[in-house]
Amino acid sequence: MSGLQSLQQLPQALRRFERQHCVIDRRLEQEIWGQRFPNPIGLAAGFDKDAVAVPALAAMGFGFLEVGTVTPKPQSGNPRPRLFRHRELHSLQNAMGFNNAGMESLSRRLAQNWPPPVPVGINVGKNRQTELMSAGEDYRTLVRRLKEHASYFVINISSPNTPGLRDLQQGETVAGLLDICLEETEAPVLVKLSPDMEDDEAVALARAAVEAGAAGLILTNTTVNYSLVPEPQATGGLSGRVLRRRSFELLKAVASEVYGRCILVSVGGIESASDVYARLRAGAHLTQIYTSLIYGGSLLVRRLNEELLDLLEGDGVRNVASAVGLDV
């Protein structure tokens, strides 16, 4: 992150970085919610929580960025250590707990780099101190304060690291939170779900969210299924290769119910262009990565885009938009 921030101070170096990383090709583009997404590979929430590196991350070749999770007030998150590698499994385990500089800081940062080169979604969450009963007020405050700078919002109710947060994953509760956010903004509002529920539960929740006006769903957050790793830490959610299968499964289950009625964003263990391609075919318009970027480095984004084009060509599929939903 500090390297990316330094890069932003050096316009020529930033342009060179951009030339090295960006794949510009009309076949990768989609228009969604009236906005142009230059490619379907986005940066998942939690990497640039405070939007300090938006220009550099856009120059890394992402088709869109998701900043946050941001909370109304700044908070320091959980005590360290709170981030671990399961290196041989290309996976991570994190218990960050929404460490972030708060919405005022985020708003300033986004205003500084306005308009951004690619769509920037804002992932919002409640402060740890806020009672679950009052969570809606935190979401309202966030959306009201940040709406000028959001390509879309994400209601995060699926992080395992804020006590009780996942209890908000109930149909009526989600509908209530969506109502609150939609009262405050015309921007698309999405809901990010956990992989740790039964398929039918997730499908019911997805249906409730869509009926309450969700413009999309993000599947999935990290998992607390610790049987996936031989030596789990005591707390924190798992991401990366160990999450790949479950995240894909849940996408397919949810797509079978709501595909065509909202935009699906697939995240969890994506590390190759064939992962991206399979998620698109299964009904996702967009994908996101986090853990594979940590293990693969910045040029991964370029590789995913280039190889995705090869896969499309190999199958005689005209463009990304035509790949979406082919297997649904």
Ligand SMILES: Cc1cc2nc3c(=O)[nH]c(=O)nc-3n(C[C@H](O)[C@H](O)[C@H](O)COP(=O)(O)O)c2cc1C
């Ligand atoms: C260190 C770390 C911090 C994260 N922070 C957030 C967060 O603040 N909000 C959120 O919605 N997801 C957060 N996530 C989850 C990711 O956005 C993503 O859903 C998950 O890691 C699965 O994708 P991956 O397998 O490509 O990493 C975080 C993940 C990691 C590894």
